[in-house]
Amino acid sequence: MRIAVAGMGTVGGGLLNLLQQRDGVEVVAVCARERKKQRTCKIDGIAWYDDAAVMAREAEVDLVVELIGGEGGVALDCARAALSAGKNFVTANKALLARHGAELSCLAEAKGCAVGWEAAVAAAVPVVAAVRQSLLANSTQRITGIVNGTCNYILSRLETDGEDLATALRTAQTKGYAEADPRADTQGFDSAQKIALLAALAFATPPALDEVSVEGIEQISLDDVNFAKRRGYAIRLLAIAERIEDKISLRVHPTLVRLDSSLASVCGVRNAILYQGDFSGQVFLAGQGAGAAATASAVAGDILDIARGRKTPMFGMPHANLAPLPFFPLDDIVSPWYLHFRVQDKVGVVATIATILSECNISLSAILQDDTRARQQNPLRHVSLLLWTHRTATRAVARALCAIEETSLLQEQAVALRILEEDRRKDREEA
Ligand SMILES: NC(=O)c1ccc[n+]([C@@H]2O[C@H](COP(=O)([O-])OP(=O)(O)OC[C@H]3O[C@@H](n4cnc5c(N)ncnc54)[C@H](OP(=O)(O)O)[C@@H]3O)[C@@H](O)[C@H]2O)c1
Known part of the structure; x- marks a missing residue:
């Protein structure tokens, strides 16, 4: 071929190095921005193009690889x-396909071409x-995916x-x-693109990037990681596509996620996917989700x-068979929650917060006050109030947080994380 x-760049160089060690594929044309730049791979004797679209159109090849981004x-x-x-x-x-995947799949089908995109989600992990x-x-x-190595690395550093x-x-x-500007990773957008693509494949629907609700890791503190750990949990940035x-x-x-779970075992820059099918049960895939060699492998x-x-x-599915599905509102998603309020240590604070939660129909499974920081250097005597809830809808938690913020009791923004x-099917069967 x-x-x-x-x-x-990183992936293009990795790909050429890999293909030079394998038979059957000949790279006959390459393109990048700067022709004179030092490369991590040999490109002598390969036709050079300055314009990727011109190369894609004119080079006499069976397949074009795009690794620009x-x-x-x-x-x-x-x-x-x-x-x-x-x-x-x-x-x-993933950015290209999450936004233009439907158009490109239609065009590919009309022209009888194949499109490969294994590397766009979790690189070497064959999801x-x-x-x-x-x-x-x-x-x-x-x-359920841990599909952003940058965030997972950062959370692992906090944890270990x-x-x-x-x-x-x-x-x-x-x-x-992490990039110099890490926001696409830390604010969750990179994970959103990947889960939109996996959902398209799993549910035979066009990619629906704008329907992904996105929260990043920027509000997580070392305290949260430590409080979670003490109760047997790790914190991971999860990308979830679920049929409800x-x-x-x-x-x-x-x-x-529970410390003894497969997802908690995914540390550093690794990626993982936990798939739940009606007949397969749980299937867990993990490995290198980025880097020149791992991405080139995919x-x-x-190719x-x-x-x-x-x-x-x-x-x-053929493009014509992809059907848009209705979306389940985030407000109605139910789960247990971890709530962290930083408050002043004075009489009545806990009672006020507990009353608001009860008015919002939120029932608690545990409540804990932690003054570790208070004992160190904390003249204002602020403490962490940690609440663990039973299963609660997002809507109720959002309402309670708004009401608690209005009391002016909070010294820092509240942290609310799902557990x-x-x-659940297995839990129900066991029950
Ligand atoms: N890096 C990873 O671990 C990883 C993992 C999974 C997926 N990906 C995806 O793989 C793709 C490539 O990522 P990367 O990390 O290899 O990026 P990179 O190191 O920044 O390389 C980008 C390459 O594109 C070239 N380029 C930029 N603008 C161009 C233009 N206008 N015309 C022609 N060439 C242009 C650059 O040319 P110069 O070299 O001349 O500047 C460079 O060679 C992205 O879509 C990324 O999301 C990356």
């Missing part, structure tokens, strides 16, 4: 040019192939090294695990698979 590669612009031009010219297309670009093929016979109940959020972010940047009744819920939020896997003749539609119920 003759291929062209647009983008010669970005949701539109040159990446989109490259994808459209390749598919319009009847060339197969492989990408690691796209698993959901598209091996788990296809299931009605997907829930996909006792760093605060800002220090952990700086460590991640120094080690090359005949609707789907798509959401990204930091979540408490890109090259797609070789297409070279063998695979032509499955991009989201499993994951791993397999």
